Amino acid sequence: MSSSEQRVRHFQDELEQLKGRLLEMGGLAEEAVRLAVKGLVDRDRDLIARVLSGDGPLNALHIEVDNRCFTLLALYQPMAVDLRAIVAAVKINTDLERVGDLAINIAEAAQRYVSHAPVKKLIDIPRMASIAQRMLRDALDAFVRRDTELAQHVLNEDDALDALKTQIFRELLTYMLQDPATIEPALDLILVSRHLERIGDHATNVAEDVIFMVLAKDVRHHAAEGS
């Protein structure tokens, strides 16, 4: 095996490990979102507390992935598709860490919410959570499999999440108008829907990064339409 082939193999090994770490992060972030919403719906204070204190591993991976990317750039000076893969990994890393932070925000809102009487039975928030989690999972699958169709599918799903957020806001507004005692907990639910919508946006970012990585095409902010 020539030194060039060895170098490529080493780089590819490193890249695979990097992808593994990002998947691990994605799994942790997705689970945190799932548990935070479950804690809210089930009014489970223990579960909420677990989410609030459980972001250590995700934060540690955030730093590790950054360091790995930094080292790969310095040692291998990757070009073309390899360069795009590392740049995509750096950005996806940030998005996943933010999803973890948003799960914490949801848990904080849930903690406040469960100290009040329930405003209503929660239906759309778990629905939003499941869409956001699926988007995140699909975006990461697309990253690992270099699947631009799946990435595009994630981009298309974002509208459903935005529509649900608007619906939740309108519905809760009627509750708040009827009974001012619901204002505080209802605002927390609105915040939760906002956080879930942001998680969808981060999944969308990941999907856009996948398209950039594979096709070298920038689809952010409808860049493709302008070019």
Next chain:
Amino acid sequence: MMTTALPRVQPPQAPPARPDPAVEAAGRIDVAGLNFYYGQRRVLEQISVHIRPNEVTALIGPSGCGKSTFLRTLNRMNDIVPGARVEGSVTIDGQDIYASAVDVVDLRRRVGMVFQRSNPFPKSIFDNVAYGLRINRLTKSREDLGGRVESSLKSAALWDEVKDRLHTSAMSLSGGQQQRLCIARALAVEPEILLMDEPASALDPIATQRIEELIYQLKSRYTIVIVTHNMQQAARVSDVTAFFWLGKLIECDRTDKIFTAPSEKLTEDYVTGRFG
């Protein structure tokens, strides 16, 4: 001569919009349908490319891909190889350099060349730079000769290091200094185009950096074409990169495009080290 089925550069698209260099500056190279043979063996196949003045064009590709042969067709250095044959056309500022009326010595004055191994003559530093000026009778007086030697050494960023020992042997210089001396020697005869065949491959990183800095400074005055095996170097110094493979020009585009998002799979495989 027309080219066929080759994935070749589309000249109007390659480098970004600028005023037409054919009007603005001298040193434009237009290659069309170039085939080059060593005996029966075709080593360059239907190469068509436009090389613009005041830009650095890097030629990259695995060993034996024809990039050095291509470089040498631009000042007819291949003429001396027995059995060598050229088809197609190479024009510089519209003049066909393979036309029978072309004075090859004058062509090589206009198209200077720097080689991989520095090759100073076993003469003084001064005489090395003055050599081309003397044999081409390009200076009017002794003072003029001295002035041209000084300005050439300054252009090659060597003056400050050698001004106090111009009459010592060129062989006493370090490798990097010798290479810059060869650049000064090429610049002394006031070429329009500078061809460089792996000019820094035998140098350490510091000397390499100086050569790269020099290339950057020189491009405002010359057309520069550089062959390099070092892709980071191509990425650093060039505006346009041409990728050769098996005697064909696979892709020629802006350097940032070639190294971030090349259009051809072969280019991508090469710049990511998957072959070569």
